[in-house]
Amino acid sequence: MNKKRTISIVLLMIAIIGLALFPLLIKKDSTINLVILILLYMSLASSWNILGGYTGQTNLGHAAFFGIGSLATRLLWTGGFPFLPSFLVGGLIAVALALLIGIPAFKLRGVYFAIGTLALAQILNITVGNLFPEMSYNPDISNYQLLPRYYLFLVLVILTIGSAYFLVNSKWGLGMMAVREGEDAAESLGISALRHKLLALTVSAFFAGLVGGAFAYYHVSYYLNMPFSPEWTFDPMMMAYIGGTGTIIGPIIGSIFFVGLKQLLVWNVGEYHLIIFGTLFILIVLFLPGGLVELWKKAQTYLRRGPGQKKTTKPQVAKT
Amino acid sequence: MLGQILVFGILVGALYGLVALGLSLVFGVTKILNVAHGELVMIGGYASFWAFSQLGLDPYLTIIISFVSLFLIGAFLYKLIFSRTVKLPEETKIKNTLLVAFGLSIILQNLALRFWTADERGITTSYLGTAFTVLGVRFPVVRLANLAVAVFFLVALQLFLRKTYTGKAIRATVQNWEAASLMGISIHKVYLISFAIGAALAGVAGTLVAVNYSIQPSMGLTWTLKALIVMVLGGLGSIPGTLVGGLILGVTESATSYFIDSNYSAVAGLVLFLLVLIFRPQGLFGAKEG
Numbered sequence: 001m002n003k004k005r006t007i008s009i010v011l012l013m014i015a016i017i018g019l020a021l022f023p024l025l026i027k028k029d030s031t032i033n034l035v036i037l038i039l040l041y042m043s044l045a046s047s048w049n050i051l052g053g054y055t056g057q058t059n060l061g062h063a064a065f066f067g068i069g070s071l072a073t074r075l076l077w078t079g080g081f082p083f084l085p086s087f088l089v090g091g092l093i094a095v096a097l098a099l100l101i102g103i104p105a106f107k108l109r110g111v112y113f114a115i116g117t118l119a120l121a122q123i124l125n126i127t128v129g130n131l132f133p134e135m136s137y138n139p140d141i142s143n144y145q146l147l148p149r150y151y152l153f154l155v156l157v158i159l160t161i162g163s164a165y166f167l168v169n170s171k172w173g174l175g176m177m178a179v180r181e182g183e184d185a186a187e188s189l190g191i192s193a194l195r196h197k198l199l200a201l202t203v204s205a206f207f208a209g210l211v212g213g214a215f216a217y218y219h220v221s222y223y224l225n226m227p228f229s230p231e232w233t234f235d236p237m238m239m240a241y242i243g244g245t246g247t248i249i250g251p252i253i254g255s256i257f258f259v260g261l262k263q264l265l266v267w268n269v270g271e272y273h274l275i276i277f278g279t280l281f282i283l284i285v286l287f288l289p290g291g292l293v294e295l296w297k298k299a300q301t302y303l304r305r306g307p308g309q310k311k312t313t314k315p316q317v318a319k320t
Numbered sequence: 321m322l323g324q325i326l327v328f329g330i331l332v333g334a335l336y337g338l339v340a341l342g343l344s345l346v347f348g349v350t351k352i353l354n355v356a357h358g359e360l361v362m363i364g365g366y367a368s369f370w371a372f373s374q375l376g377l378d379p380y381l382t383i384i385i386s387f388v389s390l391f392l393i394g395a396f397l398y399k400l401i402f403s404r405t406v407k408l409p410e411e412t413k414i415k416n417t418l419l420v421a422f423g424l425s426i427i428l429q430n431l432a433l434r435f436w437t438a439d440e441r442g443i444t445t446s447y448l449g450t451a452f453t454v455l456g457v458r459f460p461v462v463r464l465a466n467l468a469v470a471v472f473f474l475v476a477l478q479l480f481l482r483k484t485y486t487g488k489a490i491r492a493t494v495q496n497w498e499a500a501s502l503m504g505i506s507i508h509k510v511y512l513i514s515f516a517i518g519a520a521l522a523g524v525a526g527t528l529v530a531v532n533y534s535i536q537p538s539m540g541l542t543w544t545l546k547a548l549i550v551m552v553l554g555g556l557g558s559i560p561g562t563l564v565g566g567l568i569l570g571v572t573e574s575a576t577s578y579f580i581d582s583n584y585s586a587v588a589g590l591v592l593f594l595l596v597l598i599f600r601p602q603g604l605f606g607a608k609e610g
Contacts, residue, residue: 058415060422104598111353111414115548116597118355122545123590130583230541234422241419278427285419286404 016158023150032146036218038259039153040211043160045236045243045251047207052237053245054168055200056180060233061101061117062208064124065094067228069209071128074216074224078139087213094209095202102201106194121228129225137221149218156214160207165248167203176200177246238281244291253292323457325574331463333570334470335528337563339543340550341474342521344562347551349494349514351410352402352417356425357547358540360519363428364390364526365535366436372443372530379443379531380465386523394519397424398512406511425540432537442534462531469528473521474563480517481559490514542586549593568592 019039023032048062069090076086101120105113138144167173175196178186183193212227235258236251243254258277265273284291343357354360367389368382377385401424405417451460481487492500493510501507529535529543550569554561569589576588 058418060418101594108597111418112597114415114418115552116594119545119548119590119593119597122541123587123594126587126590127584130581130587234426237419238423272430274430275427278423278430281426282401282420282423285416285423286401 019154020151023147029146032150034259034263036146036150036153038255039150039157040215040218041236041239041255041259042252043153043157043207043211044232045239045255046157046160046164046248047204047211048233048236049240049245049251050164050167050207051197051200051204053240053247053250054164054173054180055176055197057106057197057200058114059117059201059204060114060237061119061121062204062236063228063230063232064101064117064121065098065205065208066212066215066232067121067124067128067225068097069094069212070216070227071212071224072209073213074136077216078136083217087210087217090213090216091206091209094205094212098201098205099198102198106197106201118233121230121233125225125228125230128228129223132224134223135221136224138219141220144220149214152214152217156207156210160211161248161252163203163207167200168248172196172199180246238277240291241281241284242277242291244293245289247291247293250291250293257292321578323455325578326571327457327459328463329571329574330567331460331466331570332532332574333567334467334563335525335532335566336546336550336569337566338466338470338473338521338528339525340547340554340562340566341470341477341559342518342525343544343547344551344554344556344559345477345521346515346518347556348559349490350402350406350511351413352405352421352511352515353414354402354421354515354518355418355544355548356421356428356540357518357522358542358544359425359428359432360390360394360522361526361529361543362432362535362537362540363393364523365530365539366432366441366526367523368527368530369441369443369535379445379527380469383469383524383527386527387520390523390526391516391520394516394522395512397519398515402515403508403511406508425544429537429540436537438537440534440536441530443530445531448531466528466532469524470563470566473524474559477517477521477559486510486513545586546589549589552593552596 019035022035026032044062044066048059051057051059071090072093073083073086073090076089077083097120101116102113105116168176175186175191176199178189178191179193179196186196187193215227236255239254239258240251241254242257243252244250261276262273265276288294290297339357339361342360343354346352346354346357364386367386368379371377371382371385372379401420402417405413405420408416445462447461449460451458453459479487481491489500489505490510490513492503492505493507497507500510525543526535529539546569550562550565552565553568554563554565569592572588572592573585576582576585580588
């Protein structure tokens with residue numbers, strides 16, 4: 001076990017150093033942009049996963065938090081504020097918004113949070129589109145540099161995934177998973193479902209807001225309501241599911257897979273990737289709730305045991 | 321002017337009620353929250369548009385086509401996808417069907433984009449602009465037809481549920497599916513029929529949307545949200561509640577358009593929805609749960 005841990009730490013270090021050196025070695029802008037996209041999705045999908053995967057609360061309005069973070073950061077930053085404080089404000093406003101919807105919706109069970117967040121994101125999408133109909137331009141376009149953006153996203157990925165890792169391995173994380181597996185059972189053991197859900201939502205929305213802020217810093221020109229559009233919820237959600245919800249590695253695999261497949265299909269057959277992703281997503285929800293991570297584990301057990309032998313372990317309890 | 325706002329709101333609201341009717345039926349019977357409902361409305365709209373422009377049929381005759389084709393599509397989708405979630409416990413089932421339906425909405429939307437392009441389409445008839453005026457209030461003909469069609473299908477659905485054997489089986493399943501299945505009712509069949517009828521009603525709503533507004537592949541989410549709003553206003557799963565919920569949403573939207581700004585009419589509906597969700601989750605008329 002200890003040896004395995006050392007190996008994973010070494011692998012992690014190699015990955016981080018590799019990503020840090022990558023834009024210095026490969027100077028092609030298009031490749032750097034592609035990696036930025038993967039990093040963006042990784043943090044967004046990981047932030048969704050804290051609430052959706054570990055705590056079992058389906059958030060269909062993640063775009064609201066991503067969008068509000070990007071809006072606040074963009075307006076402050078293009079209005080003359082220094083970037084870093086604007087960036088943090090974006091994250092904090094996302095948290096405030098999350099609590100506004102979370103406190104009432106979490107008192108109800110079931111679908112209310114899901115459809116409440118869906119409505120919230122759509123309200124903001126329309127309202128921001130009405131209030132800011134014009135394209136937002138980067139005021140300092142002549143000095144635009146890709147490298148600081150790249151490193152911002154890299155740091156953000158490390159922060160998001162690191163925080164998710166430490167959170168879910170803490171006492172609070174165990175509580176979150178207990179709430180996911182059964183609210184009544186968790187409550188009967190003295191775990192406050194509401195508090196754990198709110199904590200997960202806060203962390204999830206904070207990082208989504210920060211990713212939005214980084215997006216505002218990265219994009220040269222866009223319509224301010226664009227980050228509120230539903231695909232910023234559904235794409236990360238699909239990535240988390242395809243990789244494997246409720247695992248740290250799942251959203252990472254999912255986002256690489258998503259962007260990779262999208263690139264491959266755009267080159268070959270046009271924009272079919274969403275049809276394929278939708279199908280894959282349905283298949284995973286129905287038949288493989290643990291995503292690709294579960295598939296990998298199953299394959300490993302199969303190889304270790306050999307095809308002829310019977311299963312001896314208890315079947316995994318399906319995730320809800 | 322107030323009379324006009326009210327009349328417009330009610331006539332539009334009847335369409336909203338019809339959009340929500342199918343969703344509400346499906347949710348009430350099967351506990352499947354089909355958020356791809358708006359995409360089914362979209363397909364119904366295209367079916368009518370096709371029959372209108374290729375076969376030259378009157379748009380109100382094409383209701384038969386959209387009804388039948390969406391009934392079949394609904395039955396197919398249920399068999400292929402949703403039947404696999406039937407055995408799950410209720411909370412998991414709602415969540416998983418929600419996710420699956422989202423995947424489905426993405427697929428349908430992109431398929432529609434492939435087949436029918438992103439262009440906006442609409443059905444324009446000779447009587448589109450016709451209206452008559454009573455006591456200074458205008459009644460556009462196509463909007464009046466919304467009310468007629470919505471009431472017709474609401475009454476037909478109620479009669480079906482009360483008078484036919486299948487309808488009674490559906491109601492028995494809603495009350496207690498375990499007892500119903502012990503009495504020899506095939507739950508799978510009940511779910512299949514309910515889902516197909518729900519889809520067929522979405523198809524009919526699609527025809528009306530194509531006549532009243534316009535249709536395009538990305539319209540689904542807007543209509544799903546409207547249906548969800550109406551469903552929550554009327555009380556989850558209540559069938560007469562959907563028409564009332566639709567009327568409330570319609571009047572809210574038309575009042576917002578007049579007093580504030582037509583760009584915010586959809587926002588007003590969504591805000592109303594959030595308020596109801598927060599303060600009266602059992603719906604405006606629903607009884608409080610224990």
